[in-house]
Amino acid sequence: MGTASLVTPDLGHAYADALPELVKPWQAAAAPDPSLVLLNEPLAAELGLDGDWLRSPDGVAFLVGAQVPEGATPVAMAYAGHQFGGYSPLLGDGRALLLGELRDPAGGLHDLHLKGSGRTPFARGGDGLAVLAPMLREYVVSEAMHALGIPTTRALAVVTTGRDVARDGGWFPGAVLARVASSHLRVGTFQLTRAMDDVGLLTRLADLAIARHHPDAADAASPYLALFEAVRDAQARLVAQWMGVGFVHGVLNTDNVTISGETIDYGPCAFVDAADPATVFSSIDSGGRYAWGNQPGVTAWNLARFAEALLPLVADDQQEAVEIATASLEGYATTYAAAWTEQVRRKLGLGADASDEVVGPLAEQLAELMRGTPVDHTGFWRDLSAAARGDAAPARDRLLDLEGFDAWLERWRALGPDADAMDRVNPVHVPRNHLVESALESATAGDLAPVHALLAAITQPYDPAGVDEVYRQPAPDGFGAYTTYCGT
Ligand code: AMP
Numbered sequence: 001m002g003t004a005s006l007v008t009p010d011l012g013h014a015y016a017d018a019l020p021e022l023v024k025p026w027q028a029a030a031a032p033d034p035s036l037v038l039l040n041e042p043l044a045a046e047l048g049l050d051g052d053w054l055r056s057p058d059g060v061a062f063l064v065g066a067q068v069p070e071g072a073t074p075v076a077m078a079y080a081g082h083q084f085g086g087y088s089p090l091l092g093d094g095r096a097l098l099l100g101e102l103r104d105p106a107g108g109l110h111d112l113h114l115k116g117s118g119r120t121p122f123a124r125g126g127d128g129l130a131v132l133a134p135m136l137r138e139y140v141v142s143e144a145m146h147a148l149g150i151p152t153t154r155a156l157a158v159v160t161t162g163r164d165v166a167r168d169g170g171w172f173p174g175a176v177l178a179r180v181a182s183s184h185l186r187v188g189t190f191q192l193t194r195a196m197d198d199v200g201l202l203t204r205l206a207d208l209a210i211a212r213h214h215p216d217a218a219d220a221a222s223p224y225l226a227l228f229e230a231v232r233d234a235q236a237r238l239v240a241q242w243m244g245v246g247f248v249h250g251v252l253n254t255d256n257v258t259i260s261g262e263t264i265d266y267g268p269c270a271f272v273d274a275a276d277p278a279t280v281f282s283s284i285d286s287g288g289r290y291a292w293g294n295q296p297g298v299t300a301w302n303l304a305r306f307a308e309a310l311l312p313l314v315a316d317d318q319q320e321a322v323e324i325a326t327a328s329l330e331g332y333a334t335t336y337a338a339a340w341t342e343q344v345r346r347k348l349g350l351g352a353d354a355s356d357e358v359v360g361p362l363a364e365q366l367a368e369l370m371r372g373t374p375v376d377h378t379g380f381w382r383d384l385s386a387a388a389r390g391d392a393a394p395a396r397d398r399l400l401d402l403e404g405f406d407a408w409l410e411r412w413r414a415l416g417p418d419a420d421a422m423d424r425v426n427p428v429h430v431p432r433n434h435l436v437e438s439a440l441e442s443a444t445a446g447d448l449a450p451v452h453a454l455l456a457a458i459t460q461p462y463d464p465a466g467v468d469e470v471y472r473q474p475a476p477d478g479f480g481a482y483t484t485y486c487g488t
């Protein structure tokens, strides 16, 4: 515990070196009185970071960007993106910084990134800041996703800055989130690069993406097409997982779609309560573009934008490149369908012997039974394991079409579902909206206990043991329609 054991991290700057055109060296805004709110000890250990040092005044200064390790080069990253379908030629990290790259003890490379660290050259009209509640929300929801086995950026720490920030007519504690990602490359990074009309730069970016995320593509006959297909498949698998747990990202703009296949940017995201595909939480998504059920389709749309950005690398002849990319994009539907069928096969406790032709329609019939009822998505799936064990009443009580469900049950049970296997894939604990909301409200008022209790529940998503029942109950009557806010 003595100071002699404290180790400051080494941060690389390979991205900034390889692609100086796509970054602006920058530094964080001063934080008058930084105070550590949450530190993700297990993640720090995985990354080989010294938890004692991170908790020390130097470590906390590091986590708000006030103190940069020698040799590091923090940068704001540039990118473009389609926001709700409209193209913004230059977005970039308006309130974030890439501090640098971390090498974990196993050799893996991670971006260490700060959000809420002050205005950058990409801030446009924004104040560059973040407030405590939304940063805690990203922490809680991204850790829930990780615990659910869904690829995601991770939260390392939340630090309050000691400066209040104006939001919605009030003042709220300012905070910085330190997060870790396998990289912050986005479809929007490629869109910006494509628009810069420099094939050499685009090639450098694509080569870096291949080396960092999809190294097998390097050996393919057409490496950049292989890169596209690797991202296509990673995104298809990711979205199938979101659909399985009822996750609604909320702002699936192309700048929030990663090349790694990790979930990124937890703004207005939320988990569905009722299993309604039209579920939208974000206050700005009035058209339902990013509704729960639209995510697979909108991801195909986002991938088409990625394909367009890559066209000059796919073939010299533009027409030929378009034909190749179009054919390749069609593969998304196949990959998504396979990933989704695999999801529901596991959720229904069925093995490989249950064919796609059986599993697909069974899942569709179940979705049909849930549609139009206020059935709690998470609770219903978990109750199905009881049904597999012989007690169908809890699941049945949630539905309206009881005859239809009984007929469905008979078909499903005939396939011999494995209830224990179902309990390993259908969570009991997800960050339910009413729990998140009240925990964040308490945290803003200075009481972190509910956030810690929620974290304890959601980091053991499949196991109810030792966790208060309130963490698996649906929203209380009167919680009403839930609304989330962007850019908070
Ligand atoms: P997001 O909705 O978090 O994906 O952000 C979209 C864009 O808005 C990104 O370029 C962000 O950096 C930028 N942005 C969001 N909030 C702020 C803020 N408070 N100040 C400056 N830029 C912001």
Ligand code: MG
Residues within 6 Å of the ligand: 255, 256, 265
């Ligand atoms: Mg974003």
